[in-house]
Amino acid sequence: MGEVLSQNEIDSLLQALSTGELDVESMPSKEEKQVKNYDFKRPAKFSKEHLRTLEIIFEHYGRLLSTNLPVYLRRNIQVDVASAESVTFSEFTNGLSNPVILGIVNFAPLNGNIILEMNPNLGFAMIDRMLGGQGNPLGKNRDFSDIELSILEKILIICTNLIREPWRNVLDVNPMLERIETNAQFAQIIPPSDMIAIVTINLKVGDVEGLMNICLPFFTLESIMDKLNTKFWFANMQDVTDEDYEEYIATLIKRVDIPMKAVLGRSSIAVSDFVSLMPGDIIRLDTKTDADLNVYVGNIKKFKALPGSSNDKYAIQVTEVLREE
Numbered sequence: 578m579g580e581v582l583s584q585n586e587i588d589s590l591l592q593a594l595s596t597g598e599l600d601v602e603s604m605p606s607k608e609e610k611q612v613k614n615y616d617f618k619r620p621a622k623f624s625k626e627h628l629r630t631l632e633i634i635f636e637h638y639g640r641l642l643s644t645n646l647p648v649y650l651r652r653n654i655q656v657d658v659a660s661a662e663s664v665t666f667s668e669f670t671n672g673l674s675n676p677v678i679l680g681i682v683n684f685a686p687l688n689g690n691i692i693l694e695m696n697p698n699l700g701f702a703m704i705d706r707m708l709g710g711q712g713n714p715l716g717k718n719r720d721f722s723d724i725e726l727s728i729l730e731k732i733l734i735i736c737t738n739l740i741r742e743p744w745r746n747v748l749d750v751n752p753m754l755e756r757i758e759t760n761a762q763f764a765q766i767i768p769p770s771d772m773i774a775i776v777t778i779n780l781k782v783g784d785v786e787g788l789m790n791i792c793l794p795f796f797t798l799e800s801i802m803d804k805l806n807t808k809f810w811f812a813n814m815q816d817v818t819d820e821d822y823e824e825y826i827a828t829l830i831k832r833v834d835i836p837m838k839a840v841l842g843r844s845s846i847a848v849s850d851f852v853s854l855m856p857g858d859i860i861r862l863d864t865k866t867d868a869d870l871n872v873y874v875g876n877i878k879k880f881k882a883l884p885g886s887s888n889d890k891y892a893i894q895v896t897e898v899l900r901e902e
Contacts, residue, residue, distance in 0.1 A: 622772045622795045623663040630747075630805045632661045635776045635791065637743040642780070645739060648829075649732070650706045655781040659788070662777075667769035669792055676720050676759040680733040681766065682740075683753045689797035690755065690766045693736060696787030699780055704728050712783045721759055730757055747804050767794045774798070839872045839882055839893045869896055 582590070639656035646654045673679075678700045680693035698714040700721070706712040707728050721729065737754045744750045758764045767773070771794060778789040798805065842862025854860075864870075870893060872880035881897035 623774050627802065627805045628661040628663065628774060631774055631776055631793065632658055634743045634747070635661075635778065638740060639778055641739045641742065642736065642778075645735060645829075646732075646782075649735065650703060650712070650782060652706055652712055652783045655779075657779045659777040659779045661774060663772055663774050665769065666767050666771050666773050666792075666794065669773060669775060669790075670761040670764070670769070673761045674718070675761070676718065677761060678721075678729060678733075679758040679761065679764045680737065681755045681758065681764060682737050683755050684797055685751045685753065687748070687750065687797050687800065689794055691752075691794070691797060692764060692766065692790075692792035693733060694790040694792060695733075695780075696789070698785060699782060699787035699789070700725075700729055702782050702785040703732055706782070707732075712785060714785050726757055726759075730754070733757060748801055767796055771796060835875050837872070837874050839870045839884070841870060841884070 636658050639658055643654045643656045673694065674697065676697055678695040678697060680695075682691050682693060684691045697718050701715045702712045704725050705714075734754050737752050740752045741750060773795065774793045776791045776793070778791070780787055780789045795802075842864035844860050844862050846860065869881040870884055871878050872882050872893065872895070874880075879899055880895050881899070882893035882895045885892050885894055
């Protein structure tokens, strides 16, 4: 606390000022503190360090997208993280087109949701590729049909599952796609004035280029904000061994769909006999009734089996595994 002046000292000081013996301008003054403007409508909840850490996380995510999506789209995918910034949720939703692709993702175990937003041109190009086309976008945007939304859902589920690994250094998350919205009015996951971090990814599918935005509300990340720094990231970075890669590749292979068929037998008939077949006609096959069936996985004969039924459905019982190379 500063020194307290007595009444006589105050009177003497006022007398000196009135007679000009003391000049106010020549008196030493304390340095003025710099005042920083603070916008209460846009509180700075995400620091530059937070945004830089999110960029690092989603750079890893971008590499996963570029290696996994080509398996399904059969097209080269180029992914670059363009920026990471902090805005209000209303600014994010006001800048969205209609229709738009919004994947609402449950970011368990954290509270709340995040949003994966994709440019409609990218969505139509991916749908075209999934249906056997060249991957061309539409000339004019329109609403998505139910069939197109079901195809997009498969793509967004893949994108959602890939989020898990980049976040492992910060937190073991278990993201799950809850629903897809094509209108921003139905994706109000937080109040419009709340702050969010947006990571913008530039995605190129063949010749079609567009943006993919990941919306991360402060409400969702609030409990782990102290972990969103580069020091914590590098301190918890996990070494990836060859065994981890083998396990990862094995997991991908297990999800591949392969056709499987059991062949009852073969026969050759004339076309005229084939077109005149009627219910109840008998076709003679080249196998005996008590012989094992050949079971093919893809085009490779892998098993021997006996025909039968289970719960009123056709079934086979494997009797031998063929260990051929």
